[in-house]
Amino acid sequence: MKVKVDKDICIGCGLCVSLAGAVFRLDDSGKSEVIDEHGADDATIRLAAESCPVHAIFLNDEKTNEQLFPPMEAKK
Ligand code: SF4
Helix, strand or coil: CEEEECCCCCCCCCHHHHHCCCCEEECCCCCEEECCCCCCCHHHHHHHHHHCCCCCEEEECCCCCCEEECCHHHHC
């Protein structure tokens, strides 16, 4: 699974770091960044993405590049 954080959206709440500290960390500007997209199992990373209050975490399938989260239909 590909994991990306949109730093323009992230508000630096730190929740993703609390949930998956081996995957995310806060950078010098206090925004989340991905350090290891395989640092936790997919369910944990998905939970972090779903828990992000501003949906700044994007998950894509590694093979098909299909966006897994947020669901595409949510953007309509
Ligand atoms: Fe940023 Fe979302 Fe992580 Fe909070 S949970 S630090 S807003 S990416």
